[in-house]
Amino acid sequence: MRSGLVGVDRTQMLAITQDVFAAMVDGGEVLVSARFGAVPEVVDPVAAWVDMSVPSLGFGARAVVRTDRPTADVLTRALLMMGDDEHVGLDDFIDAFGELANVVGGNVKSLLSVPAVLSLPTVSGQAPVMEDNQFIQDIALDWRGHVFVIELWMLVLEPVA
Amino acid sequence: MYVLVADDSRVMRQIVIRTLRQAGYEWNIIEANDGQEVYDMALSEKPDLILSDWNMPNATGIEALQALRQAGCNIPFGFVTSEGSSEMREQADAAGALFLVAKPFTAEAFREVLDPVLG
Numbered sequence: 395m396r397s398g399l400v401g402v403d404r405t406q407m408l409a410i411t412q413d414v415f416a417a418m419v420d421g422g423e424v425l426v427s428a429r430f431g432a433v434p435e436v437v438d439p440v441a442a443w444v445d446m447s448v449p450s451l452g453f454g455a456r457a458v459v460r461t462d463r464p465t466a467d468v469l470t471r472a473l474l475m476m477g478d479d480e481h482v483g484l485d486d487f488i489d490a491f492g493e494l495a496n497v498v499g500g501n502v503k504s505l506l507s508v509p510a511v512l513s514l515p516t517v518s519g520q521a522p523v524m525e526d527n528q529f530i531q532d533i534a535l536d537w538r539g540h541v542f543v544i545e546l547w548m549l550v551l552e553p554v555a
Numbered sequence: 556m557y558v559l560v561a562d563d564s565r566v567m568r569q570i571v572i573r574t575l576r577q578a579g580y581e582w583n584i585i586e587a588n589d590g591q592e593v594y595d596m597a598l599s600e601k602p603d604l605i606l607s608d609w610n611m612p613n614a615t616g617i618e619a620l621q622a623l624r625q626a627g628c629n630i631p632f633g634f635v636t637s638e639g640s641s642e643m644r645e646q647a648d649a650a651g652a653l654f655l656v657a658k659p660f661t662a663e664a665f666r667e668v669l670d671p672v673l674g
Contacts, residue, residue: 417659418570473566486566493564496610496659500637504657514563525599528659552565 402505404428404533407544410501411535414494419472426542427532433541438463441521442491446510447551454549455497455506455530459491460521466491481554488517498544503549526550556578556673559596561587561591561616562608567658569618571606571635578662580669590614594622597630604672609636609643620650635660 412426440463448456461469469481470490476482492515503512516522524547532545558575562568565624574590575582587593596611605614614622622634632652639657643660647655654668660666 405565414659417661422661472568474569489564490566493566496564497637500639500658501609504640505640509640512638515612 400430401507402502402530402546403493404531405408406505407531407533407546408535410498411533411544414497414501415537416495416515419469426535426537429536429541433534433543435458436460436462436555437521439521440466440487440517440519442495442515444495444515444524445513445549446503446506447497447513447549448506448550451508452551454510454523454551455502456527456545456547457495457502457548458522458544458545458547459495459498460543461541463519464486465542468538469494470539480546485543485553492517556582556605557600557602558584559587559593559600559602559607560580560584560604561589561593561605561611561619563589564608564613567608574660574662575595575665578665578669580665590602590616590619593619594626597623597628598626602630605630605632606635607632609634609638609647617646617650619642632671633668 405497408428412424415426416422416424441458441460441512443456443458445454445456466487470482470487473490503510527550528548530546530548532543535542560568560571572584579610587596589611593607599663610618634647634655637658644655653672656668
């Protein structure tokens with residue numbers, strides 16, 4: 395099973411996200427925890443993802459971060475040390491939320507069993523269409539009362555000789 | 556110290572600069588958005604040190620480093636990247652990088668790699 399090449403478990407996904415938020419946002423304090431219970435319905439969803447490709451083997455992995463726009467704006471303000479009421483522009487939102495996916499994905503890539511090539515991040519108002527690909531796992535997280543979901547998918551690629 | 560910090564993310568450049576200050580380095584910093592700018596600004600501005608992301612548009616950090624070394628530019632160069640695999644560390648070392656700091660990083664992580672370089 396090629397999915398075995400994406401051998402990253404939920405505990406590792408939680409640890410990566412805790413490290414990322416502690417170092418980049420929360421001044422060393424761990425404020426991210428696993429969420430138990432249903433993830434609330436999102437009114438204004440946003441998603442950011444990076445791909446880790448292994449073209450020679452015809453597979454890859456995608457790390458997706460999902461939340462809502464107000465939460466992404468809170469994250470952006472924290473990363474840029476903006477005031478609580480400061481307006482978050484589209485460019486700053488895309489940059490900050492995409493960088494979160496980039497750092498999470500880069501750390502996931504380090505845990506893959508084969509070397510992969512990391513893409514630049516994509517940020518969208520919709521989750522990526524993943525119909526031909528294989529869901530690996532996800533984890534819902536609480537951060538300062540906000541909800542993030544981290545998903546890991548296996549991508550089926552055209553093999554390159 | 557005159558230092559070039561390169562990352563295609565403005566947010567990450569700010570975090571790197573903020574963390575360098577937390578680590579005690581009050582440097583004069585210039586910024587680059589991609590690997591091509593790293594190459595151009597290294598040759599035109601001649602910084603004392605380059606801290607660069609790896610995965611950037613136009614040219615990657617490793618491509619910029621290789622091009623600089625081929626051009627005879629030996630400015631000390633370190634990577635600050637979300638990808639810290641052993642393969643990438645070996646590739647960075649082979650290209651002439653002094654260190655690779657993996658994101659997410661702390662002020663202590665910067666001190667560990669920079670203090671030996673600064674002497």
